[in-house]
Amino acid sequence: MSTNDTLSLFVRVVSRREEAEGIASFELADPHERALPAFSAGAHIDVRINDEIIRQYSLCGHSAKNDRYRIAVLREAESRGGSAGMHDSIHEGDLLQISAPKNHFPLEPARRVVLFAGGIGITPLLCMAEHLANTDTDFELHYCARSRARMAFLDDIAASPFADRLSTYCDDDPEAGTLDVAASVGEPEPDTHVYVCGPAGFIDHVLTTCKDAGWPTEQLHTEYFSGVQVDSADNDSFEVKLASSGATFTIPADKTVHQVLAENGIEIMVSCEEGVCGTCLTRVLEGEPDHRDLYLEEHERAANDQFTPCCSRAKSKCLVLDL
Template sequence: MTRPEAPFDGQVVVLTRRVESEGVVSLELGLPTGEELPAWEPGAHIDLVLPNGLTRQYSLCGQVENRKSWRVGILREPESRGGSRYIHDELAEGSELRVRGPRNNFPLLDAPRYVFIGGGIGITPLIPMITRVQAAGADWTLHYGGRTRATMAFLDELEAHGDRVRVYPQDERGLPDLDAILGSPAESTLVYCCGPTGLIDAVEARCQAWPAGSLQVERFAAVAPSGDVDDQPIEVELRASGMTITVPPELSVLEAVENVGISVIKSCEEGICGSCETAVLDGEVDHRDSLLTEDERAAMDTMMICVSRAKRGRLVLDL
């Protein structure tokens, strides 16, 4: 993975606000001038920098060809730390806010066949993917689960695709039968999954027998570290800035870098969005993100400085 560069960082206006289901609203965002927004590809997300000081990431779920607006879907989280609650309660048509992006950590790869599996608000990045593969003439199916039909956003839009779309309201049909969906590994087929941690973990377990690279996932929550973590102070050379700092156990590399006055793009601070990805010039990284692939981790040339540290006490970063 190469460090993503944000092609846009500026003010947008809420063009439309629509209730998509119980607990989910969609916003269409556009430039106040009416000019075109940057191009994007299926799987991309943007950062909403909210007026209350919080930053949250949301997948783009509109039409890639529409350069006049970006659409995002936002679930009102019961345990919201203030992001989704602010969006639901405060943002209305005509509201202005800052946006960064788009970035894409969940790109749509070419394949003749696809299996899409979405849970809850995890359906959002899959919508433009489905539009793209349908237009390309690929074979595909979508398995979409949710608590109840009333809570499942964008249903009308998706069910217009007919029997390619299988809907699983839990109160009506129970959970998707992943053993039936993924029990037989399929050649030349990609599986795309986004949703709650439990769903992704279950899909990952069933795809272990599939060909390498068949499964692509995007997480909305970080993976809990395995085992006990005993952090030690580490030394970090910031090559471009000409300084070396000590990062104590109670601080992340990101926090320590900010403390010496170096500005870094950040967002989730959980190792899932990729905003703070930083080039590693030397050292062995203790990767703790939920984003990089095993090959990318093994390369030791990049890290998410919000969560990852050094394995052997010292790192050299391109900062």
């Protein structure tokens, strides 16, 4: 069971709308019409979908407005209950338990910004585009999808003050052209930042292209919505030792650290269970983690002093955890 003690807010679903094929948006408001906590572009909230499932969704409404939150959810073909639960069980008038906004994908001060959205990755970038347009920042938004029918918020963007900053690319529209990442970002400049959100393959393509062109890592910003799938047949077993008690547990190839500890009555706060959100981040006192997450940055991984027990494993025979 996923646990999270930060879900301190209750909101009502005041509207639900089908934004595109397989994508529904939900507008959330305080039941007593009070202002909601402020948030910045790139922020997300945790949403309790049911007693067992908590998921993170980017806020895609205007960050200057605090009377509504808007999120959008893609129904995943192989949903583990999160996106299917939102689509099948959450309706107008329902109460939801959520966290205050958090931001692991913030905008940095820049003269120029280039935004790359793949599919549902448009959600945090839409909020960024709204903010950048209101601050007169030079920016452009590149939006890719498999088909135009699967592109959410096109009407909203067309009616926005940044409609002329949008370029769209989709497989079923040959006239739309093909995204040229290298041409879009241009030569590296110290006051330009690049933001990309979407499927892992899309993100990796943008990052690889930028890095090959000499763009510094600190000017490239990403947010993943799902973890990397790893075949458990490639895993080795290892041991985890708890510093507080000395208790040692064997982690088999087909189970995660979180699963084994939970089976033994040791709860770690988890949410996405894919190494994306960082909720379960745990301090490592001894041993070398095998990082399988998409949350930690390269320098944080190199430090080897923390890891995500929901998905990461060990390169050493044992990890001593600060638990």
